[in-house]
Amino acid sequence: MKKDIKIAVASGKGGTGKTLVATNLAYLLSKNKKYQLFDCDVEAPDSIIFFSSTQKILEKNANIMIPEINPDKCTYCGLCADYCEFNAIVIVSQIKKAIVSEDLCHGCGLCSYICPVNAITEKEKPIGKITQFRINNLVIKEGRLNISESTPSPVIRSLKKEIEPDNPAIYDAPPGTSCSVIHTIHDVDFVILVAEASPFGFYDMKLSIEVFKKLNKKFGVIINKSGEYTDKIKEYLKQENIKIFTEIPYDKEIAHLYSEGKLIVKELPHYKEKFMELITEIERMLQ
Numbered sequence: 656m657k658k659d660i661k662i663a664v665a666s667g668k669g670g671t672g673k674t675l676v677a678t679n680l681a682y683l684l685s686k687n688k689k690y691q692l693f694d695c696d697v698e699a700p701d702s703i704i705f706f707s708s709t710q711k712i713l714e715k716n717a718n719i720m721i722p723e724i725n726p727d728k729c730t731y732c733g734l735c736a737d738y739c740e741f742n743a744i745v746i747v748s749q750i751k752k753a754i755v756s757e758d759l760c761h762g763c764g765l766c767s768y769i770c771p772v773n774a775i776t777e778k779e780k781p782i783g784k785i786t787q788f789r790i791n792n793l794v795i796k797e798g799r800l801n802i803s804e805s806t807p808s809p810v811i812r813s814l815k816k817e818i819e820p821d822n823p824a825i826y827d828a829p830p831g832t833s834c835s836v837i838h839t840i841h842d843v844d845f846v847i848l849v850a851e852a853s854p855f856g857f858y859d860m861k862l863s864i865e866v867f868k869k870l871n872k873k874f875g876v877i878i879n880k881s882g883e884y885t886d887k888i889k890e891y892l893k894q895e896n897i898k899i900f901t902e903i904p905y906d907k908e909i910a911h912l913y914s915e916g917k918l919i920v921k922e923l924p925h926y927k928e929k930f931m932e933l934i935t936e937i938e939r940m941l942q
Contacts, residue, residue, distance in 0.1 A: 661842065665849070691793075702797065719762025728774035729751075739766060787817065808838045843872070
C-alpha cells in the first residue's frame with residue numbers, strides 16, 4: 656500500500672466487530688513496516704487491550720476553547736447568544752449579565768469572531784486525553800473523552816492531528832453515522848464497513864452506506880457474525896454493486912478470544928489468509 660494511505664474501519668451500530676477487524680488488520684500491516692492505529696471511538700476506546708507489552712510514549716490533554724466575556728467591554732447586545740447554535744451563552748441585558756455554560760459549549764469560536772466590541776476571549780478547557788503507545792512497528796494512538804463531557808468530535812480532531820503524514824494509518828471509527836464518524840472518515844482513502852448479520856445490523860449498514868456515498872468514499876463490506884440473515888445482506892449488496900470482502904461466522908471460539916483481548920490472526924492462522932486477501936483487494940480497488 657502507498658506510504659500515506661488512511662483506511663477507516665466503520666460500522667452502522669455498536670458491537671458489529673469493528674474493533675476486531677481494525678486491530679487484526681493493523682497488526683498484520685505493521686509486521687513489515689511502521690503503521691499507525693487510531694482509536695477514534697473516543698467514548699469507549701478499547702483497541703489497546705489487544706496489544707500486550709506496549710510502551711506509553713505520549714499523553715496530553717485534548718482541549719476546546721471556551722469563551723470568556725469581559726464585563727468591562729461587553730455591551731450586552733446579545734449577538735453572541737443569538738448566533739450560538741448550542742445555547743451556551745445567555746445574555747440578560749436588563750441586569751447586564753453574561754453567562755457562559757461550559758457544558759453546552761462546543762468550542763467553535765463563532766462568538767469571539769462576531770463580537771462587535773472584542774469583549775470575548777477564549778481559554779482552554781480539557782475535555783479528554785490523547786495517549787500514544789508503541790509496540791514494535793505499530794504506534795497506537797487513543798483518544799478518550801472525559802466522563803461527563805458530551806462532545807467527542809473535538810477529541811477526534813485533536814487525536815487526528817497526531818498523525819505522522821508519511822506513515823499509513825488505520826482509523827477505528829466510532830459506530831453509527833453521527834458527526835464523530837464524519838470527522839473520522841472525511842479525509843480517508845478507503846472505508847471498511849463491518850456489518851452484523853441481523854435485522855438491526857442490516858438497517859444500520861444501509862444508513863452507513865448512504866453516508867459513504869454522499870462523501871464519495873470508496874468502501875467495501877465485511878459481514879460479521881454471519882448466519883441466517885447473511886443472504887439478505889448479500890442480496891442487497893449485490894444489487895447495489897458493493898464489494899463483499901469476506902464473512903466471519905458467529906463463532907464461540909472467536910468470541911472467547913475477543914473477550915480475552917487476543918488477536919484472531921495470531922490464534923487462528925486461517926484468518927491471517929483472509930485478512931491478507933482483504934489487504935490485496937483494497938490495494939486493487941485503490942488503483
